[in-house]
Amino acid sequence: MGTPHLYFEDFAAGDTRDLGSRExxxxxxxxFARQWDPQPTHTGEDGASLTGGLSASGWHTACMLMRAMxxxxxxxxxxxxxxxxxxxxxPTPVRPGDTLSMRYTVMETRASASRPDVxxxxxxxxxxxxxxxxxxxxxxxxxxxxxxxxxxx
Amino acid sequence: MTFFEDYAExxxxxxxxxxxxxxxxxxxxxxxxxxxxxxxxxxxxxxLFGGLCASGWHTACAWMRLNVAFQRRxxxxxxxxxxxxxxxGPSPGFTDLVWKQPVYAGERLTFRNTVCSxxxxxxxxxxxxxxxxxxxxxxxxxxxxxFDGKMMVECREGA
Numbered sequence: 001m002g003t004p005h006l007y008f009e010d011f012a013a014g015d016t017r018d019l020g021s022r023e024x025x026x027x028x029x030x031x032f033a034r035q036w037d038p039q040p041t042h043t044g045e046d047g048a049s050l051t052g053g054l055s056a057s058g059w060h061t062a063c064m065l066m067r068a069m070x071x072x073x074x075x076x077x078x079x080x081x082x083x084x085x086x087x088x089x090x091p092t093p094v095r096p097g098d099t100l101s102m103r104y105t106v107m108e109t110r111a112s113a114s115r116p117d118v119x120x121x122x123x124x125x126x127x128x129x130x131x132x133x134x135x136x137x138x139x140x141x142x143x144x145x146x147x148x149x150x151x152x153x
Numbered sequence: 154m155t156f157f158e159d160y161a162e163x164x165x166x167x168x169x170x171x172x173x174x175x176x177x178x179x180x181x182x183x184x185x186x187x188x189x190x191x192x193x194x195x196x197x198x199x200x201l202f203g204g205l206c207a208s209g210w211h212t213a214c215a216w217m218r219l220n221v222a223f224q225r226r227x228x229x230x231x232x233x234x235x236x237x238x239x240x241x242g243p244s245p246g247f248t249d250l251v252w253k254q255p256v257y258a259g260e261r262l263t264f265r266n267t268v269c270s271x272x273x274x275x276x277x278x279x280x281x282x283x284x285x286x287x288x289x290x291x292x293x294x295x296x297x298x299x300f301d302g303k304m305m306v307e308c309r310e311g312a
Contacts, residue, residue: 063184
């Protein structure tokens with residue numbers, strides 16, 4: 001892996017980044033659900049569904065967001081991972097044929113109190129369908145290395 | 154059982170175990186979270202984790218699969234005991250997820266659900282929201298993973 005471009009200092013509150021978009025097919029929805037979330041509303045089997053018809057597992061939406069995060073910026077960053085997730089919401093179902101657009105907004109940045117070489121960045125991630133509905137929001141902190149002293153940058 | 158009224162704070166159930174085999178770790182992460190330490194054993198050894206470990210989302214998905222099977226068993230018990238069983242609704246989300254320890258290839262997690270709280274939903278008459286603490290423990294008892302999940306559950310008594 002080459003030298004990353006994004007360090008802690010490269011994030012500032014208010015920054016936004018488009019993380020791309022991806023279409024979700026019924027085959028995608030059913031394949032994921034059969035493996036990880038085999039509720040009838042996600043696998044398409046007969047069953048009562050409050051939301052009516054096939055919908056993607058919220059965990060599937062979260063995984064698609066994670067992939068978009070990796071491809072969109074984490075792979076080119078000095079990321080040290082995330083200790084967890086503060087909150088995920090799934091306000092609207094994702095349907096077959098939906099195109100999901102993903103983005104982040106930086107909510108805050110703060111240096112680590114205990115580790116001078118690390119900083120925390122708090123993100124709000126939003127996943128939106130082509131109808132403008134919010135399919136998922138996620139708030140969490142990720143840890144990033146600080147640029148080494150004497151980088152000259 | 155398992156209508157909104159049947160849930161009590163403190164109810165706790167072991168819902169099952171999952172062994173995170175190397176090939177499954179790599180397959181999951183290749184699709185969803187392809188950090189080198191999740192997809193390549195050599196890269197993982199050189200990384201801060203020191204060995205191939207599962208994506209945190211893989212851990213969460215393993216819980217979800219076990220949870221669906223567990224909820225199905227509860228519903229089957231309910232149907233055997235009564236002529237009605239409750240519907241469940243889509244989860245509105247979750248909070249306070251922590252990935253406390255890496256889960257390495259070959260390790261097993263034992264998952265547990267504990268009811269934290271419940272409340273009727275003013276916005277959705279006849280339904281309540283149950284919050285449960287999901288936890289995944291390593292064989293030595295160390296907590297590796299946890300979060301507060303939210304489930305919509307039908308009320309027996311209606312609106």
